[in-house]
Amino acid sequence: MHNIKRFFIFGEEWLYYKVYCGTYSADRALRGEIKILVAELLERKLIDHWFFIRYNDPDPHLRLRFHLIDTAVLQKVIQAINFHFNTLLLSNTIYEVSIAVYHRETERYGENTIAEAEQLFYHNSQRILDFICTVSLEHDETARLFASLHMIAEVLNQFEVPLTSSHEFVQNMFLEHKSQYNIERTQKRKMSDIYLMHKKDIILLLTEGKDPIYLAGLHELVKCKAEEIKTIKIILQKQEQEQNVAILELIASFIHMNINRMFRTKQREYEFLCYDIMNRYYQHAINKK
Template sequence: MEETTQRSFIIGDHWLYFKIYTGHKTSDIILAEVIKPMATALRNAGVISKWFFIRYADPKHHIRLRFYLPDPGKIGVVIQQLHPQLKAYIAEDLIWKVQTDTYDRELERYGANTIELAETLFFYDSEMITTFLAHLRVLRDEELRWLFALKATDHLLDCFQHNLEQKLELMKNLAFSFGQEFGMSKPLKVQLDKKYRNARKKVESFLQSAPEQETELSFIHTCLQQYCRASESVVGKILELHQQGDLAMDLNQFLNSLIHMLLNRLFKSKNRMNEMVCYNFLERYYKSTLARAKKS
């Protein structure tokens, strides 16, 4: 399978790859107000079938944007759509560089036989996150970003049919490895303890809330449900490969990568630190929920 799975895509291949160099705050505006509507129009016109983005620094912060063209000959249509919109931001010095590059698939990380499935999940993820960012720009409530991070991560695990024990095990491992990365010292642990104590009621309420309870936030439930419905067949194929022993890595390892990319798309800065806090909070939440369930 490795031999027949294309690893690299240069300009003119099916995957078209742009790097858009911009600031942290501006990246949210570009994603929600330029890229999402443009990608929707291109999909509706049949020019692209999927797309996705990630945030990256090399060390300059930028958006890595990838479009899949069933017909690579339509590359000019994408450029014609993208050019005038980005040029307006360049004129305002909000974007300082746009370039194309070679897209090298991470076959070792996602598996040669599942990379296309992973890319489809990246597409659904990018659609969900950009829809959320558009709402966030209207609501202007930054607290919602990290609460949504927790709920979206939990929902992803639901889509992959993880029960509470499995969720706890996965988060425990992620929290531990990120804790090591940040050198989980006593002061940091005390800081996280305090942070979670202060946020616990809000976290529990948000993760347990039904959509009708928060009409202003019902769009969050809609975003998550749309993701789960859209990804159902792809998730089914991945779970089938896992059950057959044909997944190139452990399922949790695959999920770790999906969660990491979800949070990468959501947070505009301090991504690793925000990830660590999310994993820490979810571990605590699952642990206490499981303890209560066992008592009752």
């Protein structure tokens, strides 16, 4: 049996805040005060990791979790958070903040790998935060789509999923999403058009790591870093010893959360589009072999 702590109340090692704001204001908050806040907390060694997700319940908000180095630094962390959240409130970027109990999703991510999953959430949150601070408004939607495709390929690659298995995985995920939507013919055509329009750039990015001219630096910005790869290796080792959750289910959950962070709205629709494109891409890659 694993002695895993399943929830954290305020004052324990995980702090959990809900920050209510509009969907576009969320990006302004992330690019501004939240980026400054997490950089400060990490630099002062008050936290060692953090992560965010976008959520509606039903009002849109950011869910922020901060992992304290030690509960002895709680007051310092609260003071820093209050300062930056006050700035966001005064500027009307956000309008409400609440504190909640953090319930870990051990059933979804595995009791023996939940800590590593949280580490991956941290690395992905950092990457996406850097990304949204860099992407130009002119190519915003395309850049987010390309970055998401790159991250799907990266996750499958780092988890050592072979090409044919990767294709089978994205195909199954595409069909699963398709069954949840009543896709009209015009929407199917639109999805196909998006792939055909960007096919050359997608293939160059995913096979050779070459950025489209209008998205220079994207590959370097969103690729897995050394610490992230190290965490994935630990998950794979633990999975060999004791598999609480099937590895492809874990991968699907990580991809789902990556896309949630990347897009401001319609995340499920974008996830469906990403799996459609990756299904076409992997079929192309297999045909080329």
